[in-house]
Amino acid sequence: MxxxxxxxxxxxxxxxxxxxxxxxxxxxxxxxxxxxxxxxxxxxxxxxxxxxxxxxxxxxxxxxxxxxxxxxxxxxxxxxxxxxxxxxxxxxxxxxxxxxxxxxxxxxxxxxxxxxxxxxxxxxxxxxxxxQRALHPRELGVAGLLQLYYRNKTLVQHFGTRFAESVGDAQMRRIINTYKRLRLHMNKGGQKPLRIIYHRSAADTVLAWQSSSFELYAAVDPSMEVKSMIRLVNTVLEWIDKEEDHLFVVSPPSY
CATH class of the missing domain: 3.30.450.30 (Dynein light chain 2a, cytoplasmic)
Structure with missing residues (x-):
C-alpha cells in the first residue's frame, strides 16, 4: 500500500x-x-x-x-x-x-x-x-526467488511474498517446515548464536539470515549457487529498504 x-x-x-x-x-x-x-x-x-x-x-x-x-x-x-x-x-x-x-x-x-x-x-x-494478493517473488526485481519471508524486528512487523507458480503443495509445506527448523536453530541462543544458515537438499535451497534489525528466510531455485543466492538476497534487502514506507506502518499517528 x-x-x-x-x-x-x-x-x-x-x-x-x-x-x-x-x-x-x-x-x-x-x-x-x-x-x-x-x-x-x-x-x-x-x-x-x-x-x-x-x-x-x-x-x-x-x-x-x-x-x-x-x-x-x-x-x-x-x-x-x-x-x-x-x-x-x-x-x-x-x-x-x-x-x-x-x-x-x-x-x-x-x-x-x-x-x-x-x-x-x-x-x-x-x-x-x-x-490484492500478496506480491509475487518476481515483483521484488530478482529472478530465481521462490518465496521470501522478512520480519522487521524494530517495527515488530513482517512481510512475505506468495509462492512462485512452480512450487507445488508438497514443496510449499517442505519449505515452510525448513523455515521453522532453521529458525529454531538460530534462536537456540548461546554465546555465539547462528546468524546465517544455508540449507541445500536435493529438492530445496533455503537461506536463513538473522541480524539485530531483521529476520529473513528465502527459498530459491534449487540449482542456484551460494554466491548467486547471497547477491539475490542483498538485492531484496535493498528493495525492502527502499519500499519500507509502503510495506510497513513506519510512523503511525499518535496523540
Missing part, C-alpha cells in the same frame, strides 16, 4: 478521535493499514494478533459489534471494549476504548470516518488494496 494512502487514512482517524478512544485502526484483509495510539503506549503484537483473530471471525463480518476483550500484555486483570465494523469489503474499522458505555460515541466516530474516507475515493482504494 502506498505510504500516502496510509498517511491520509491515519489523519482521518486522528481527526475523528472521540475522547474515550484509546486506539483506532483500519485492518484490510488481516493486514494493518494504520493505527492511532497514545504517544507513550502501543498495543503489543500479541494483543494485536488476538484482536486480528477476532476481526477475521465470521461472527464480526456484518453489522456493528461492541465487546469486552482482555489484552494480556496491556492489562491481564481488566478489559477494554472493542468496536468492530466492516466499512467496505475486506476492510474493518476497529476502535478500542476503556469506557464500556461509549458504544454510541464509537458509532458516531465510524460515521464521520466513513464520510471522510468517501472523499477522493479513499474507501474504494482501501477496498481495492484488500482485494
Amino acid at each position: 502506498r505510504y500516502s494512502l496510509r498517511e491520509r487514512v491515519g489523519k482521518v482517524l486522528l481527526a475523528r478521535r472521540p475522547k474515550s478512544l484509546l486506539y483506532a485502526m483500519v485492518v484490510s484483509d488481516m493486514k494493518l493499514v494504520t493505527l492511532v495510539r497514545p504517544r507513550k503506549h502501543s498495543l503489543h503484537p500479541s494483543d494485536l494478533h488476538l484482536l486480528f483473530g477476532m476481526v477475521s471471525s465470521r461472527v464480526f463480518a456484518t453489522g456493528e459489534h461492541w465487546t469486552p476483550v482482555c489484552f494480556p500484555r496491556f492489562n491481564d486483570q481488566g478489559f477494554l471494549h472493542v468496536y468492530i465494523n466492516y466499512i467496505a469489503t475486506g476492510v474493518a474499522l476497529v476502535l478500542v476504548s476503556a469506557d464500556r458505555d461509549s458504544f454510541f460515541a464509537m458509532t458516531q466516530c465510524r460515521e464521520h470516518v466513513c464520510d471522510d474516507l468517501a472523499t477522493d475515493d479513499l474507501l474504494q482504494r482501501l477496498a481495492d488494496a484488500a482485494a
